[in-house]
Amino acid sequence: MDFPWLCQIPRFKEWKDIKELTGGNKKERKFRLIADNGEKCILRITTVDRLHLKHQEFANLIRLQPFALNIPKPLEFGLCQEGTHMYMLLSWIEGETVGSKLADFSEQKQYDIGYQCGQTLAELHSLSKVKSEIDWLIRYKEVERKILKDYYACNLPIDNEQIGLDFLEENKHFLKNRPQIIKHGDYHANNLIITPEQEIGIIDFDRCVISDPYEEFAIIVWTAQDFPSFADGQIAGYFNDEVPPDFYPLLAYYITVYAFEHISWALGYGKNPPEIIKKTAEKLINLFDNYSRLKPKWR
Numbered sequence: 113m114d115f116p117w118l119c120q121i122p123r124f125k126e127w128k129d130i131k132e133l134t135g136g137n138k139k140e141r142k143f144r145l146i147a148d149n150g151e152k153c154i155l156r157i158t159t160v161d162r163l164h165l166k167h168q169e170f171a172n173l174i175r176l177q178p179f180a181l182n183i184p185k186p187l188e189f190g191l192c193q194e195g196t197h198m199y200m201l202l203s204w205i206e207g208e209t210v211g212s213k214l215a216d217f218s219e220q221k222q223y224d225i226g227y228q229c230g231q232t233l234a235e236l237h238s239l240s241k242v243k244s245e246i247d248w249l250i251r252y253k254e255v256e257r258k259i260l261k262d263y264y265a266c267n268l269p270i271d272n273e274q275i276g277l278d279f280l281e282e283n284k285h286f287l288k289n290r291p292q293i294i295k296h297g298d299y300h301a302n303n304l305i306i307t308p309e310q311e312i313g314i315i316d317f318d319r320c321v322i323s324d325p326y327e328e329f330a331i332i333v334w335t336a337q338d339f340p341s342f343a344d345g346q347i348a349g350y351f352n353d354e355v356p357p358d359f360y361p362l363l364a365y366y367i368t369v370y371a372f373e374h375i376s377w378a379l380g381y382g383k384n385p386p387e388i389i390k391k392t393a394e395k396l397i398n399l400f401d402n403y404s405r406l407k408p409k410w411r
Contacts, residue, residue: 130143130144136316140157141158152203152204153201156200168320169318179239186200209301210312213306222341230351231352234351236314242292248292252287259372263375275397279400290326296320297323300335326359329346343410344410363408371394371396
């Protein structure tokens with residue numbers, strides 16, 4: 113066996129088929145497991161320094177189990193490899209990722225799937241509300257401060273930096289008194305599953321943090337560039353076709369912050385050259401035509 117340390121994990125003897133999965137978070141390894149009785153699971157392995165983070169993920173899945181969400185069932189959690197790593201065993205959600213199917217769908221079908229994903233997100237958020245004595249404006253100003261500090265440290269200024277910074281400075285009032293939830297943190301098409309029953313499943317809960325629910329939508333930009341109908345459907349589905357007036361100003365705010373964050377994140381990830389990273393960040397701010405519009409033009 114290529115992974116002899118797997119025998120340290122309880123239930124090891126039940127697994128007749130073990131397949132390592134590629135893609136996703138570089139900080140962990142994932143395996144699809146099939147037991148003798150046909151049950152499928154996913155095993156996630158990471159270093160013990162991420163124990164607190166992964167324990168939070170496991171606890172969030174436990175918290176959400178009583179509700180009618182199609183999410184992995186938390187099965188086991190513990191240490192392995194002589195205590196240097198930790199493991200998390202979850203049930204497997206059968207199906208294909210939304211991201212792998214969108215290109216095969218008509219624009220109407222893309223919209224419909226997006227609508228369904230938006231409804232699912234709204235349900236998730238409704239079950240994840242938190243009460244905080246710290247106003248969201250104060251909490252997010254610290255998040256934004258760190259993002260901008262990391263951006264400046266990269267020494268890769270974007271051409272539309274000032275117009276983006278001016279927009280943030282002039283629109284902080286939208287952040288006051290916002291509701292706060294535990295957001296999924298990575299809610300995009302590749303973390304959403306279309307099941308054989310045509311339901312939407314949600315995977316990869318490892319980035320859950322307290323947030324304004326609208327901030328969850330900033331990541332939609334990546335799917336929207338190729339599949340704008342899906343993005344429009346997700347927004348419509350989330351709000352049941354009644355988008356409130358404060359949504360697009362806040363979406364513009366969060367995407368602008370996301371543009372600055374992209375510089376430091378992408379440089380650290382190391383996949384693309386700096387010029388490509390810079391142009392991508394500029395493109396995010398350009399979605400708003402110098403903020404003459406707050407509803408983004410996806411294309």
